[in-house]
Structures are given as C-alpha cells and as structure tokens.
Amino acid sequence: METMATLQVGDTIDTFTIEKILYGGGMARIYRATDLLTDQTVALKVPLGDILNHPVRFYHYQNEERIGRFLNHPGVVRFYYRKRTRQYIIQEYVAGKELRTLVGPGKTLSIDTAAGLIQQLGQALTYLHGLKICHLDLKPENVILTDTGAVKLIDFGLATKEGMEDLLAEDFSVPHGTPYYIAPEQLVVRQHLVASDLYSLGVILYEMLTGHLPFPRSKKRSTTRWRLKVAPVPPRYHVPEIPPQIQQIILSCLERNPEKRYPTAQDLLEDLQHYRDLPVTSRGEECRKPWQWLGFFVPTPPAADLASETRVTPQDRRRYHILGAIANDDTADLVIEEVRHRALIHHGDTTLLFVIEDEDDSHLLQYSREVEGERFRRRLEKFILLFRHYNLDPTIRLIRGSVTETILELAESIRADLIVLGPPRKPNSLFYQSIVDTVVAKSTSRVIISRPDTNETVRTLAESDPGQLSRDQVLALDLFLIDCWFDHVEWIGDLALTLLQKKESPTELKEHQCCIEQWLAQLRRNPDWQDVITILEPVHQEVHTIADKMLAAAEQGDIETMKSIYINQALPGACRFRQQLFAVSKHIGNQSGHRDPGQLGNLFDSVCPIYATDIPSGGPLLQLHTIKQYMEDRFRSPVAQQTGSTIDNRGTD
Template identity: 35%
Template sequence: MAQARLTEGEEIDGFRIGAAVHVGGMAALWEVTHPDHDLPMLMKVPRIAEGEDPAAIVSFEMEQMILPRLSGPHVPRFVAAGGFDVQPYLVMERIAGASLLPLVEKLPLPVERVAEIGARVADALDALHRQHLVHLDVKPSNILTRESGEAVLIDFGLSRHAQLPDLMEEEFRLPYGTAPYMAPEQVMGIRSEPRSDLFALGAMLYFFTTGTRPHGDPQRLSGLKRRLWRDPQPPRKLRRDCPDWLQEIILRCLEVLPERRHPTAAQLAYDLRNPDSVALTARARKESQDGWARTFQRRFHPDHRPSFRRADPAEEIDAAPIVAVAVDLGADRVLEEALRVTVGHILATLPGARLACLNVLRQNRIALDTTLDEEGRNKHLQRLVELRHWAQPLGLPEGRATFHVLEAVNPAAAILEHARVNGIDHIVMGARTNSLRRKVLGSVSAEVASEAPCSVTVVRARPGAGPRADPA
C-alpha cells in the first residue's frame, strides 16, 4: 500500500531514504542512495494523502512516462521508477547547481546577465523540443544549472510529449501551469505548441530585466485570459536603460500569436548571443502600452480574436533551421555566385529557416594586426558591408538573414565554434580549386566537414557550369 509520507532511513527497492529536500504542492523530494548507483540521486514521491489534488497523481504519471525518454545534459538522468501498486516514486540524478529562484531577490539583473541566462535556457528548450517535448512550466524554480554551465529543466509533470498520451489534457478541462508564465494558447487549452515555452522564457526575461512580471500573477481564468488582448508595459517603460535589442526580443517572445514569436528556441538563443544582429521593429521603439481603441478591438472584434493550432515540437524545428553560409569574399566570383545559388535553393524549401552569413577576417599568429585596410577603411565594417551585398540578390526579408565577421587565426576553427555555440543546423561553404598548399595543409572546407556538429554542404563550381553541391 502506498504511503502518504516516507520516513528517513527506510528502504524502498534498495533505495535508502535520506533527508527530505523539498515538499511542493504536488510531490516531495528525498535524498536517496543505492549500492548499485554511485551518482547523487533524488527520489520524487507524489502527494497522495486524503484531500490532495488529483492532478498530483496524473502529473506524476506523466513524468514517469516522459523522463525515461529524455536524454542529454539539459535534463536529470532517469534512474528508476516504482508503480502505484506498492509505492509510486521516481528516482533521478540530483543536479548539484542551484535553481534560478534565488535571483528573484536580486532583480533587476544586469542586461548582459539576462541575455546569458536566456540563451542557456533557450538551448535547453531547443534540446527538449527536438525530443518532441513541450515543457509548459518554464519558470525560475524549474531551471537548474550544472557545474559545467548548462541549464537543466526539471519537473515534467505538466509537460506534453508528442509521442505519448496526454493524460493532463484527457482528464482535466482547466489549464494547468504557473500563472505568470503561461502562454495565451496554453490558457486556451493548447498544450502542443513549442513556442509556449518561448512565451514563458520571455516572461521570465521580462521579470529579470524589470523586476515586474509582464502580466502579473492572476489567480482566476478570467485574469489569465487578459493576456490574449492586453499587451504588457514595454520593458523600457520600467527600466530606461533596457536596450532596443533586448526589448525587441522580449516583446517578440510575448506576442499573443505563436507564429509571431521566434520560430524556434535555437533562433531565440541566436538572437540573445548576437544582439548586434537583431532586426529591430516597432516593438523595439515602444514606450507605452497600446491605447484603449486597439485593446478594445482585440478583445471584442471577432476578426481580431486569436486562433491557435496544435503542433509537434520536432516538426516545427525541422521547418525552421538555422543555416550558416561561410562566404570567402572576393576570392572567386564564380564560386561566390555558385554559393549564393545553392543557398537560395536551400532556403526556398525551408521558408522558416534563418540564414547566418559568415566571413572570417584572418588574424596573424605573431605579427600585430591592423584594423584598417590600404584605403583607410575599417576591415571589420567593410566585410559586413560586403556580406550584405553578397546576400542582397537572395531577396530575404529584414531579420531573416544576419551577418557576422569572425576574427580568428584559424578560419575553420572559427566557423566550427560559431556553429557549436549558436546551434547551427546546416553549414554551406565553398571549396576553392586545388593547390599545392591545400594538398599539404588541408582545406578549410575539409576540416569543417569532418568536425562540424551538423550537416555540411560543400559547393564546388567550374567556370561555365552550374554549381555542384556535395553533402559532407
């Protein structure tokens, strides 16, 4: 028979119960040890005493199904589980780092710290979305940090896995979540939209930036629905030094319609790590909330009421990858054009894709580098201008392409590092014609193709012939 509460020192399936770590609204956490497992562990036990919320049992069942399917550094490692016939429990790795909750006492945070936290959490969300999961309860207390720096998401009792039954949706009609962070579509019962997690992250970034929650902390459904038609105060209204790029990112995350947010968590992380490349819109310039007329229209006019659809997180990511093209400016005009044609073909099949145009400004290993060229122009800025000119014939809308000049001694290493840090899904680059130096030292494209953490397409071009793309 399942116990309402465990006691320190007792043993369950070989796990010895230690000290109680936390007692929450739906479950309690205990330290445990086991002779067959040498990692630090926690046992999670649902609250099943008389009068407890029945959602505690259902959410625990969900977490028991979900956690064994997840892997990687952004989730605790699953160890074992026990059924409800004797004693329900879930044993998992104990993450040494603290949660983000203590930061709430130090708000507002420096802008750079907000962006750093946001990028790390977006990385974690991207990893979960690629595993068909929407978390649906992203908040400071559910985010830990490993000693190696990765953000770790915990508590999957309210989550939705696209390949598993959704017991929360099947058994309950009211939305479950944490009020300040719930996305509008989540309030309306849609639990499969991965960009719901981006809304929650945006609400957290707003809170960390201003010290105020964007939609307060409503406790009734009517208050939760207010976010469908009432926009929050722009962060700059509450914090005058909030930069344009950060306000743009936060307000984009908080858009009512998911399709107006970032397409993926990876693209959000990319913006947070590359603020100079953020495309600024009217969101960045907002100084106050929308007026009563526009708010009234959104609330009562049938043509302006939002509609939501269901989605699979992994499918959404596949439709919106980050494609990086490494452009060797001025080296070979035929190859430049071949590269542009290949990129155009790729983007035509992926309307949600984002393009990162890269160029490496090679640095000397020993000699001092100069910032100006022979004509007195800043080399870095000149390369940015040339990258924009290279991409112009692609006809991409503002914000779909970003431009980056990487200053490095080793071009291949710089491209690989950019791909790893920014979650690039596909690299496109050109291969120059063979030379003795390349035969002896190897080529940049060969090094990138052999070590890249993603797909690589190497483009070769011959004068008078079309481009030939070789997947590597």
C-alpha cells in the first residue's frame, strides 16, 4: 500500500529532497534529506500508517512532535519546525553511531569511557528534568555517539512533560518502554518520574561495564516483572574487578523504590565523578546473586510502595475546550468545520476523537482496518493541516471502545465545554440517531450537531445594511476576515520562499486570488459600506504593493533588497492589515449592536502573532517565522552566526 513512509531516494517533499533511507522501525521510517532552502542536511521521521490497527504509532508521533518544541541542548537532538504539507518530524541529522554498537553481550567499556558517556547523558537528563520533561525510553539505541565523541539523546515518543496531558497513559493500559531498561514503577502505571530515567541510566551503566543486564534479557512481561520482586544481580557478579563504589552507584540507580534512588541526575554525576572518595559498603562488595533468584517467594510490593499512581494531568485550563467526534466518512468534514469555527471564536483548545469500534483481531478484519486506516490517516492529515493553517494545534485521540461511552468519558476527562457531533446517519454508523440522542441526554457538556452550512455567504451581505446584520451574520463576517488574513499571510510566505529558492516564473505568484479585493468590489456597489471601504482599502493596497516590490527586486536579481523589504515592510504590513481587519470587525459590531470583544482572539489579540515570542504550531505563521529567521541568520556576521541557531524551535513552543 503506497504511503508517505515509502518515500524513495530523489523524492522531494516540501523543501526537502530525500538522500538516503536511514532506518525503518516499528513506529516510523527515518530519512536523510537536504533542505533546499538552507542546504542543511536533516533527518525526516515519517510515522508509519495502519493507525487503526496500531494507534500507538500516531500517539508516539504526536507526542514527540510536541515535546520537541521545548528542546534546545547540545546533548539532545534538535527539532526543526516548518510549514509542512504532510505529517513528519524534522530533526538535525546526527552523523555517528548508536551506543548499541559498543554495548551488549560480550562487549564492555572501561570505567573511564563509561563514566564519560554517562556524564554526558546525565547532563542531557539534567537539562530535560529542569524543563520538567522525562524521557522514559533511555536505552543504547536512543543514544547517538557523534564523530566528535559527543552524545546525542534521541527519540522522545514516550516522553512526558509536567503540565502536559499524557495521552499514552490515558488511552493505553499496557506498559510503554523497552523491557530491558524500563523502571519497575512504569510496569505498574505509566507516570512522570525523574527517578525512572535514573533507573534506565543505571541499567545502561551496568551494561557498559559488564556486557550483561541486571535482569534476564527477555521481552516477556512475566519475566520483565521480576524486577518488581527481586534485587538485580550485582555487577561484580559478572566482573569482580568493578570498584565497589561504582557498584554502589549502579545499585542505587536500580532501587525498586524510586524514592531510594538518587534525587537528581546531578547527584548521580557528582558521585560518579568522585567515586574513589566514596566509602565502601558491604553492598558495594557483594559478588553473589541475591537469594531471591533461587525462588520468587517475595510478594510484589504494592504500587504505592513503588511510586504514587497519580498520572500526569494538564494544568487547570482556563481555555475553552472543544471535543469533535469524527467518523471516517464525509460527515467528518462537517464536524471539522464546526470545531474550527468554534476554536477560532473562543480561542480554545481542540480535541478530535475517532472511536475504533471493532475488537475482533482476525486477519481479515486487520487487513480491512489497514485499508480503512490508510484512508483515515490521509483524511486526518488533511484535518490537521487545515487547523494548523489557522495556528490551531488539535489533539488527536484514537480510542477503542463503545462510541457513546467513549465520547462521554473523554468529554468528562478533558472537561470539554462543547461536544460537536456529525449528523445522524444510518444504523451502526458513528452518528446513528440513538448515539446522538444518548450523548445529548447524558453529557454535562453542551452538544451541537454539525450540519451543512445553508447560510448566505459573506459576499451577499454587501447587499444589506451593515447596521441590520444579525449576530450570526456578524460572526460569519468575523470568520471571513480571519480566513482572509491567514490567506494573505500564506501568500506572502509562499512568495518569499519562492523568491529565495529562485524558482522559475515567480511572476505567477503575483496574481493572488484575493478574497478581500473581491469583497471590496461587492461593497463598492453599496454606499452603506463606505466606512468599511475607507478603513480597509488603503492597508490592503499597501500589502499588495509591498508584494509587488519584493517581486520586482527579485526579478532584478537583488535578493538582499527583497529580504529587506520582507523583514522591514511585509511583516509589519501584515500586522497593520490585521489591525485594520479588527477595526472593521469592531465597526460592524458596534453598528449592528452585536459586538463581543471576548471572541475571535486570533484576530483581536493585542500582540500580532507574527511577532509572538513562541513559535506557532504550524501553517502560514510558522512559514513567516522560518523565512524571517533564515534571512536574519544570513544577514549576521560570521562571528554572530557561531552563536546563533538555525531554523529551529529555539527552545520554545
């Protein structure tokens, strides 16, 4: 089945050309690619399809994409964020090899070499834990040793962040992590614990020095759970020459009770750096297997003894939250439009839910779900891109269960203010009438049913008196103004990118199918709209004039002037355009008596999003940030460039 994960060498996606297939795993395929904008070598991580049979694949992708927005440290792989037409992650390309090539059965490292690598990993963990991020999948395969000997920590698909909802914990009951390295408390319940990373770090150090693992090398859950009952085999059982103090450090990391481990990675590094000064204990000198390995008679400690079972929950929300339940058919388009409108109106959070109803795992059904899942993946990708066009960042939930119960339970869990359902359809479909009726009857949230929009278009409002518009008409006009602003932002970004890449025939972008110009043409026929024309026409003409100047400079080969126009005129002009759209909205609201200053934050925020300190979640705004940063980096002196970053997240969301 043809999917994006089957990209071949030479293929181009957005501004990236595929150079080599680096890795094909169970969750994603990784490619080395060249960025045609910056000539930079990057890695593209493409999630695999079949998301209905394996929904966890999408969760790993969604989780890593969000966690990566916060990361900016030399010991952690860097994430880059661009406007994308498909779903994939962009990371720095790290030339080197996995730590796994040096660690494993029959392979050992010297104490100095192992300690040096652990020092680097510990510094990366100290950084992550300072951001309230836990990696939760530390293993040699997720550590890259660069050609210069530096360490890079990769793969944040299982990571958690304090205050960020942990969807893997909410929607999956099985443990997440690699059996050989997972901390015992994570086998009981997935949780955000710094101590869990320190346990995994201790396992890695153990393996570096002995070539063995502290517990049997098995993926069976029953065998993995031994660590809940018994103490690990002391490292000196395998290598008696290991200093007792080093063994003490390792066994402190491997304590079953996380409260007995090192409090922080920095505490561990301090002991490791000065291990010769530590007093020797009987534990450090032990060379025999613990007696429990002769028979498992010790009861499993209660979960409370291992760690609190509290899960990561988001901080108390003050933002409006909308839950949209979507099916894999055309009704989903209606739900998406309604959710998008509501999110723009309330400047709120959005969650899109798809319920996987079938529990049967027969081969025939699995194949059917694979085919359906690929169609749904493409549909979902389209929805995500639509939301990101408007700088909205939807959360996706793919949950197995009863449709009605899942909708109600999730709405309660996320404290949804509004549930959006599709129109009732045939029996046994997602929005069968009984499902709609039950959700409406039992939910404590407001529920609305999305239906085809039969309202008159905004352009027909030009025939009306603006003072006589209804509340719904004023709202439709505001949404139209937002649409037009984002369309212009996208047009400016596409024009600048095309000119930077020096593609042929850039003049084709000069002709913009302009929604505002078409609307103004309608308004000019009705004198009642003259005030709106007076507010809007000058700044709109200014935006297009600036674009013409950029194009003219590029056609004359003066790229530096084009860049200057973009930074000093086009971006400020887009913000002035937004201010005047707000003025139009305010004027019409006052005239009609339907002004609601609390709505439509995207248009009415006091800070223009083009100059916001946080990087947008995607779409045209992200492209403007990307191009601006690229131009500013190229304008810098060589000395300044050494301390600057490339087109990346800069450690922000």
